[in-house]
Amino acid sequence: MEKIYSRTKTIQEDKVSGFCPGCMHSTVVKLIGEVMEEMDVVEKTVMVTGIGCCGLHMDYIAYDTITAPHGRATAVATGMKRSSPDSLIFTYQGDGDFASIGLGESISAANRGENITVIFINNGIYGMTGGQLAPTTLLGMKASTAPKGRVAEEHGYPMHMCEILNQLTAPAYLVRTSCNTPQNVIKTKAAIKKAFQNQLDGKGFSMVEIVTSCPTNWGMDALTALDFIEEKMLPEFPLGVIRDR
Amino acid sequence: MAMIQVIAERCKSCQYCVKFCPKQVLAVGKKVNSKGYEYVEPVNQEACIACCMCGRICPDGAIEVYK
Numbered sequence: 368m369e370k371i372y373s374r375t376k377t378i379q380e381d382k383v384s385g386f387c388p389g390c391m392h393s394t395v396v397k398l399i400g401e402v403m404e405e406m407d408v409v410e411k412t413v414m415v416t417g418i419g420c421c422g423l424h425m426d427y428i429a430y431d432t433i434t435a436p437h438g439r440a441t442a443v444a445t446g447m448k449r450s451s452p453d454s455l456i457f458t459y460q461g462d463g464d465f466a467s468i469g470l471g472e473s474i475s476a477a478n479r480g481e482n483i484t485v486i487f488i489n490n491g492i493y494g495m496t497g498g499q500l501a502p503t504t505l506l507g508m509k510a511s512t513a514p515k516g517r518v519a520e521e522h523g524y525p526m527h528m529c530e531i532l533n534q535l536t537a538p539a540y541l542v543r544t545s546c547n548t549p550q551n552v553i554k555t556k557a558a559i560k561k562a563f564q565n566q567l568d569g570k571g572f573s574m575v576e577i578v579t580s581c582p583t584n585w586g587m588d589a590l591t592a593l594d595f596i597e598e599k600m601l602p603e604f605p606l607g608v609i610r611d612r
Numbered sequence: 613m614a615m616i617q618v619i620a621e622r623c624k625s626c627q628y629c630v631k632f633c634p635k636q637v638l639a640v641g642k643k644v645n646s647k648g649y650e651y652v653e654p655v656n657q658e659a660c661i662a663c664c665m666c667g668r669i670c671p672d673g674a675i676e677v678y679k
Contacts, residue, residue, distance in 0.1 A: 368615060372664040374622075374673025384672055388649070389626035393671040549632055549665040582626075589626035 375400035377409055379429045386423065389589025391546040391579035392488060396424055398546075398556045399457075399486065402563060403430070412455040415444045417464030420494040424459070438469025441476035444483045455566060457484040462503040463493045466528050470502075473528075480537030480571040484562045487528060487574055490581040491600060498584030502526040505603055509586070529576050529609045540565050540573035541609040547580070547596040551606070561611075570612075578604050614662035615678040616654050622674035623651035629666035629675060635659040638666060 377400030378384075384393040403409045409430055416422045418437040425432055435443040440458035448456045458465075465473050465487045476483065492510055493499040500510040500517060503525050507516040517525075529541045540562055544555040555577055562573035578600050580592035587595065616637065623645065629652055630638045637660045641653035652674075654660070662679040 368613070368678040370676060371662060371679045372667040372675070372677035374676075378673065383622050383647075386671070388624035389628065389671065391671055393673075394669070397671070397673055546669075549668045552668045589628065590631060593628070593631070 375404055377403055377429050378427060382427050384423070384427050386420065387583045389580065389582045389592060390420070391490075391577070392420055392423070394546045394552065395486065395488060395555070395577055395579070396428065396459075398552065398559055399459075400428070402556060402560045406560065406563060406567075408455050408563070408567075411453060412457070413447060415440045415447070415456065415458040417458065417460035417469065419461045419463055419496070421459050421461045421464065421488060438464050438467070439472050440464065440469065441481070441483065441485065442472045445476055445479075445481045448481060448483050452482075455484075455563060457486060457563070457566075459486045459488070461488045461494065462490065462501045463496070466502045466526055474532070474535070477532045477538050477572045477574070478535050480539070482566055482569055482571050484566050485572070485574040486559065486562075487576045488579055489528070489576055489604065490579045491525070492581050492584045494581050494584055498581075503528075503604075505599055508599075510584075525603055527604065529574070532574060533609050538572040538574065538610060539570040540611050541576075542574070542611070543576040543578065543604060543606050543609065545578040545596060545601065545606055547578075547593050547601075576604075578606070613679070614660040615657060616660055616666060617676045617678065618652055618654065619674045619676065620645045620651045621647075622672045623649060624672060625649040625651060626671065627652065628669045628671070632665045632669050634663065634665065635661060
């Protein structure tokens with residue numbers, strides 16, 4: 368019998384991820400690793416992580432990584448890519464990092480059309496810090512800083528980063544995917560692969576926004592969180608390619 | 613002939629694989645791993661068709677598929 372599927376070698380063999388049960392951070396990092404192996408770019412890839420749960424990958428993966436100051440991952444990636452153009456540089460950021468504290472850096476990097484790849488994890492809440500309201504939190508969704516749910520008059524509306532960046536001229540590839548079904552996992556992997564290939568081809572700024580769950584801070588078990596993605600998150604954040612050129 | 617193997621220590625019992633297996637090969641077992649999770653076990657190994665749905669959806673890479 369031949370082994371046809373196993374965990375990517377870009378994750379340390381003896382390690383178990385530190386994420387909660389059902390957290391899709393580890394799904395995405397698994398996919399990134401599979402893409403890197405298929406493209407044979409493991410040796411020249413550097414992951415720039417943001418702050419938050421996305422930083423938990425550091426002692427789990429088996430390739431180069433650097434942690435940027437909070438929100439500044441795209442700025443750090445800009446410097447790294449410009450000083451080492453042959454490397455494959457991607458940032459890995461959550462919604463608090465990319466869409467909140469790092470909004471200025473994120474939009475500026477996209478506006479410059481920096482030749483980097485952004486993997487943006489959108490789970491609609493701050494994970495590591497304890498479930499506070501994120502820019503992407505849905506209306507009516509409870510958070511520790513919005514115990515009665517998000518109210519538009521008080522907290523504003525959920526931010527759609529793909530659509531915001533689509534207003535700019537420079538970005539090359541903007542896509543929104545999810546990891547809530549095996550089919551969407553396969554689509555996410557294809558999107559990541561295309562985003563990496565864009566960078567190798569010098570096309571410029573590519574972003575893959577991935578709608579994921581945070582069962583712990585959403586206050587539900589992993590399977591209920593899957594239904595929540597399908598019923599609540601995806602109508603607000605429709606999947607698909609927003610820009611490809 | 614297909615077979616799956618669950619690496620018990622990696623499993624966190626999120627049950628994504630149980631939900632998405634088209635042949636109901638997997639179920640939560642009664643044994644716990646060192647982290648205290650009741651890990652998933654193959655209960656209907658003969659029905660496996662090696663579609664790898666379980667492996668792909670598993671966040672923690674706990675499932676290996678053989679064919």
